Amino acid sequence: MKQIEKTGASWAGRPCFRYEEVDSTNEEAKRLARQGAGHGTLVWAECQTAGKGRRGRTWHSPAGANLYMSLLLRQDLPVEDASMVTLVAALAVQEGLRQVCGLETSIKWPNDLVADGKKLCGILTELIFVEDEERADAQSIEASGVNRPCLVVGIGINLLQKEFPEELADRATSVALAGGRAADQEVLIGEIMNAFETYYECFRAEGDLSGLKDLYEIKLINRNRQVCVLDPKGSYEGTALGIDERGNLLVRTGDGSVKTVGSGEVSVRGLYSYV
Numbered sequence: 001m002k003q004i005e006k007t008g009a010s011w012a013g014r015p016c017f018r019y020e021e022v023d024s025t026n027e028e029a030k031r032l033a034r035q036g037a038g039h040g041t042l043v044w045a046e047c048q049t050a051g052k053g054r055r056g057r058t059w060h061s062p063a064g065a066n067l068y069m070s071l072l073l074r075q076d077l078p079v080e081d082a083s084m085v086t087l088v089a090a091l092a093v094q095e096g097l098r099q100v101c102g103l104e105t106s107i108k109w110p111n112d113l114v115a116d117g118k119k120l121c122g123i124l125t126e127l128i129f130v131e132d133e134e135r136a137d138a139q140s141i142e143a144s145g146v147n148r149p150c151l152v153v154g155i156g157i158n159l160l161q162k163e164f165p166e167e168l169a170d171r172a173t174s175v176a177l178a179g180g181r182a183a184d185q186e187v188l189i190g191e192i193m194n195a196f197e198t199y200y201e202c203f204r205a206e207g208d209l210s211g212l213k214d215l216y217e218i219k220l221i222n223r224n225r226q227v228c229v230l231d232p233k234g235s236y237e238g239t240a241l242g243i244d245e246r247g248n249l250l251v252r253t254g255d256g257s258v259k260t261v262g263s264g265e266v267s268v269r270g271l272y273s274y275v
């Protein structure tokens with residue numbers, strides 16, 4: 001493990017620990033959190049042996065091609081607000097890729113980045129509770145005990161990869177395949193952290209996504225498109241209208257009513273394809 005001195009931001013990505021190989025940067029960030037690592041700590045790995053995706057899936061993490069990193073957030077944050085941080089992170093990655101790779105991407109709700117209708121970045125945000133005796137008297141949601149919620153925001157970006165496992169081939173792409181410039185990973189991380197800081201501070205100041213909603217909706221590829229909402233209680237179709245200030249997707253269904261879709265257990269697909 002090597003400590004990198006600088007990212008472009010003032011707290012996000014500081015310190016930054018770089019590993020040649022790790023099971024999962026999210027797992028390593030959690031281990032560091034339990035050892036007392038602070039708000040803004042970043043774990044960055046060349047490859048992952050057990051990269052994790054959403055809904056228990058595996059995140060394909062070969063060496064030498066892609067970016068795998070996890071940001072630790074230890075500020076007091078109501079647990080029910082955690083899902084909004086994922087949308088903040090999607091905006092930050094979108095901005096980093098635009099600035100450093102010259103690549104315009106869209107966001108597939110809630111947090112996949114897509115180019116040419118295929119996914120090139122996934123984000124996995126995990127909430128853990130970490131003992132913190134110093135803060136046991138804090139006037140916040142965790143004031144009753146010594147366990148404070150921490151968020152680990154894991155970001156995987158396909159940069160140079162040109163071939164994907166068969167099961168992913170029709171819906172995965174990379175910055176290289178989408179025509180973006182090759183990036184120095186350190187520079188890209190710096191820009192993403194910089195943007196994350198700006199967007200996260202706006203989110204914290206408002207207490208929700210109301211200050212970022214317009215920007216997010218410009219990037220939202222699902223907007224005004226037909227979507228299939230894969231709800232475990234029963235799938236349905238409708239037109240995605242945008243998001244509300246908490247990041248829920250608003251979907252107009254056939255009877256004209258508007259449903260509010262939370263990202264928890266629900267995912268969204270295009271009617272005939274991934275978007």
Ligand code: BTN
Pocket residue numbers: 023024025026027048050051052053054055057059067068069070112121122123124154155156157
């Ligand atoms: C998804 O399924 O879309 C989320 C994928 C998240 C992958 C990243 S790679 C870095 C971090 N470490 C992990 O194990 N997962 C996330």
